[in-house]
Amino acid sequence: xxxxxxxxxxxxxxxxxxxxxxxxxxxxxxxxxxxxxxxxxxxxxxxxxxxxxxxxxxxxxxxxxxxxxxxxxxxxxxxxxxxxxxxxxxxxxxxxxxxxxxxxxxxxxxxxxxxxxxxxxxxxxxxxxxxxxxxxxxxxxxxxxxxxxxxxxxxxxxxxxxxxxxxxxxxxxxxxxxxxxxxxxxxxxxxxxxxxxxxxxxxxxxxxxxxxxxxxxxxxxxxxxxxxxxxxxxxxxxxxxxxxxxxxxxxxxxxxxxxxxxxxxxxxxxxxxxxxxxxxxxxxxxxxxxxxxxxxxxxxxxxxxxxxxxxxxxxxxxxxxxxxxxxxxxxxxxxxxxxxxxxxxxxxxxxxxxxxxxxxxxxxxxxxxxxxxxxxxxxxxxxxxxxxxxxxxxxxxxxxxxxxxxxxxxxxxxxxxxxxxxxxxxxxxxxxxxxxxxxxxxxxxxxxxxxxxxxxxxxxxxxxxxxxxxxxxxxxxxxxxxxxxxxxxxxxxxxxxxxxxxxxxxxxxxxxxxxxxxxxxxxxxxxxxxxxxxxxxxxxxxxxxxxxxxxxxxxxxxxxxxxxxxxxxxxxxxxxxxxxxxxxxxxxxxxxxxxxxxxxxxxxxxxxxxxxxxxxxxxxxxxxxxxxxxxxxxxxxxxxxxxxxxxxxxxxxxxxxxxxxxxxxxxxxxxxxxxxxxxxxxxxxxxxxxxxxxxxxxxxxxxxxxxxxxxxxxxxxxxxxxxxxxxxxxx
Numbered sequence: 001x002x003x004x005x006x007x008x009x010x011x012x013x014x015x016x017x018x019x020x021x022x023x024x025x026x027x028x029x030x031x032x033x034x035x036x037x038x039x040x041x042x043x044x045x046x047x048x049x050x051x052x053x054x055x056x057x058x059x060x061x062x063x064x065x066x067x068x069x070x071x072x073x074x075x076x077x078x079x080x081x082x083x084x085x086x087x088x089x090x091x092x093x094x095x096x097x098x099x100x101x102x103x104x105x106x107x108x109x110x111x112x113x114x115x116x117x118x119x120x121x122x123x124x125x126x127x128x129x130x131x132x133x134x135x136x137x138x139x140x141x142x143x144x145x146x147x148x149x150x151x152x153x154x155x156x157x158x159x160x161x162x163x164x165x166x167x168x169x170x171x172x173x174x175x176x177x178x179x180x181x182x183x184x185x186x187x188x189x190x191x192x193x194x195x196x197x198x199x200x201x202x203x204x205x206x207x208x209x210x211x212x213x214x215x216x217x218x219x220x221x222x223x224x225x226x227x228x229x230x231x232x233x234x235x236x237x238x239x240x241x242x243x244x245x246x247x248x249x250x251x252x253x254x255x256x257x258x259x260x261x262x263x264x265x266x267x268x269x270x271x272x273x274x275x276x277x278x279x280x281x282x283x284x285x286x287x288x289x290x291x292x293x294x295x296x297x298x299x300x301x302x303x304x305x306x307x308x309x310x311x312x313x314x315x316x317x318x319x320x321x322x323x324x325x326x327x328x329x330x331x332x333x334x335x336x337x338x339x340x341x342x343x344x345x346x347x348x349x350x351x352x353x354x355x356x357x358x359x360x361x362x363x364x365x366x367x368x369x370x371x372x373x374x375x376x377x378x379x380x381x382x383x384x385x386x387x388x389x390x391x392x393x394x395x396x397x398x399x400x401x402x403x404x405x406x407x408x409x410x411x412x413x414x415x416x417x418x419x420x421x422x423x424x425x426x427x428x429x430x431x432x433x434x435x436x437x438x439x440x441x442x443x444x445x446x447x448x449x450x451x452x453x454x455x456x457x458x459x460x461x462x463x464x465x466x467x468x469x470x471x472x473x474x475x476x477x478x479x480x481x482x483x484x485x486x487x488x489x490x491x492x493x494x495x496x497x498x499x500x501x502x503x504x505x506x507x508x509x510x511x512x513x514x515x516x517x518x519x520x521x522x523x524x525x526x527x528x529x530x531x532x533x534x535x536x537x538x539x540x541x542x543x544x545x546x547x548x549x550x551x552x553x554x555x556x557x558x559x560x561x562x563x564x565x566x567x568x569x570x571x572x573x574x575x576x577x578x579x580x581x582x583x584x585x586x587x588x589x590x591x592x593x594x595x596x597x598x599x600x601x602x603x604x605x606x607x608x609x610x611x612x613x614x615x616x617x618x619x620x621x622x623x624x625x626x627x628x629x630x631x632x633x634x635x636x637x638x639x640x641x642x643x644x645x646x647x648x649x650x651x652x653x654x655x656x657x658x659x660x661x662x663x664x665x666x667x668x669x670x671x672x673x674x675x676x677x678x679x680x681x682x683x684x685x686x687x688x689x690x691x692x693x694x695x696x697x698x699x700x701x702x703x704x705x706x707x708x709x710x711x712x713x714x715x716x717x718x719x720x721x722x723x724x725x726x727x728x729x730x731x
């Protein structure tokens with residue numbers, strides 16, 4: 001190949017030298033030049049050549065990457081279901097400057113050390129199922145406000161006005177739904193953000209669940225270990241952080257009190273609210289968003305919670321809270337107020353000025369009436385009253401909304417980053433470049449996977465052991481079942497005992513399947529609601545949680561089956577041959593484990609406990625039908641033949657039957673029911689179980705367990721929380 005041919009060959013294939021090879025070649029040349037003659041040496045020559053080489057290679061590598069990106073963009077075609085406007089929005093987002101938070105420390109330093117959050121043109125529309133019905137407007141796009149560091153912003157309004165919706169929209173916590181369209185703009189420190197930016201913040205939902213049998217200190221210890229384990233290396237540092245959080249939020253006296261829930265007595269409502277704030281404040285985020293933190297609390301507890309928030313605001317935090325019917329004392333602890341009604345803005349500004357503002361509009365207030373009560377009355381529609389009262393309340397709301405729209409630009413200014421509307425000097429105020437916040441601190445747990453597994457395993461075992469009431473109920477179930485079966489069945493070697501044995505073994509398997517699956521279906525969705533939030537916050541991965549959850553159940557399953565087997569085995573006189581009892585316990589334990597694995601699969605895939613319980617009966621019925629006795633394998637419909645292979649009840653019954661009947665001999669005396677079976681093998685042949693072995697049964701059950709665990713893991717991974725992206729409102 002000639003030189004020309006080789007050049008054209010390289011050019012045709014877009015050949016480019018490797019950056020590393022270029023760097024090595026230039027470095028070798030530099031060394032040769034440097035060693036050429038002592039008189040020609042210069043102390044900076046080699047370094048300069050190396051710097052030049054790195055500069056050249058850096059530019060070359062950057063150009064290569066850009067070329068590759070350009071090629072990808074050219075190759076990428078717009079799908080037919082997407083319009084050009086959506087593509088333009090994505091292109092605008094591509095031009096934004098990325099602001100990445102890699103660790104929890106970066107969420108409250110630098111750009112996020114002191115955070116002012118602004119929002120405008122927030123609009124949410126819920127599309128109706130029926131096309132004839134008009135779409136429901138939840139937020140109309142008139143809402144505009146700003147939350148500043150060191151100040152507390154209260155969002156108030158009548159029930160159903162869109163307060164919580166607005167809070168979720170601004171924080172980026174609106175759950176993904178095909179029927180929802182969300183639009184608006186957000187600003188941080190005067191800088192506009194892309195719609196998919198995740199602002200580092202603490203978000204406290206209205207109802208926060210914890211594991212009920214853990215104490216306050218254990219809950220905080222657990223979360224500090226997982227969130228800050230990589231930052232706080234020593235136990236003394238982590239214990240110090242937990243102590244500071246409890247002191248700051250008034251939880252020191254309740255440190256050793258279990259959290260509790262609706263069924264288990266523990267913390268009071270106010271203490272549980274403060275604990276939820278403490279768990280979110282572990283990484284010390286600059287922003288705190290709370291959805292109705294005082295709901296369900298008496299006035300004293302509500303005041304304690306708001307005073308705690310006031311303390312945090314005085315430390316420089318930005319606090320935004322949805323408040324429903326606060327007392328006058330609680331209301332005065334806030335600095336600013338955003339008042340909304342029917343999805344429209346009514347007022348934004350200082351709380352001290354809202355009373356006079358309403359008076360100026362012609363809606364004055366009696367001196368003895370509190371400000372909070374008065375402003376809510378002004379923006380509430382009269383429902384169920386006479387027609388005249390409804391008309392007057394509607395006019396009042398319309399007048400206040402119109403006035404708010406006129407004053408909106410005066411009330412809220414987003415620093416120099418806001419776009420000025422009109423004006424000859426609009427060109428002087430150049431809008432800041434849009435930022436795309438990527439909060440990776442929530443995507444990376446604060447400790448390694450082995451430490452995650454150890455902590456999660458400890459929590460699972462602890463919850464099981466401390467749930468004494470649940471353990472007692474399960475023990476009583478096993479004891480009562482063993483006594484019932486033992487009081488009814490007594491076996492001998494007669495022909496009649498053959499059917500009795502098959503009947504009892506079938507009942508044992510069906511009962512165990514029902515109890516194990518149902519208990520898991522009832523309990524797991526509640527736990528899933530807790531762990532889904534923890535995994536969404538990046539506290540730990542799905543894999544270590546799932547493995548710890550599955551393994552922690554095995555000892556209790558073995559204990560309960562040991563109690564049941566010890567009662568029923570001697571009472572009904574099952575086979576006493578050596579090793580049979582141990583195999584009986586092993587088979588029932590494995591069957592219970594498989595049943596719980598099925599329940600875990602249903603619970604992990606189902607969106608709620610109601611859906612999971614609705615799926616339970618048909619699954620059990622299918623397993624009973626295909627248990628090996630009710631329909632032959634030859635007559636099974638083709639599309640359902642797979643059920644035979646993974647039937648829980650079928651393999652559980654087969655294993656117990658093979659274990660019981662192998663080695664048995666029956667007499668020919670007594671009443672006959674069908675052909676005489678002198679041996680256990682002949683009895684097994686009646687049900688088509690001849691040729692079956694315990695190895696086959698154990699293998700099939702293990703496949704069910706592993707398969708359900710794997711699918712449950714995938715289900716948990718795929719059902720993670722996803723949130724709506726705020727789109728830029730069309731002009």
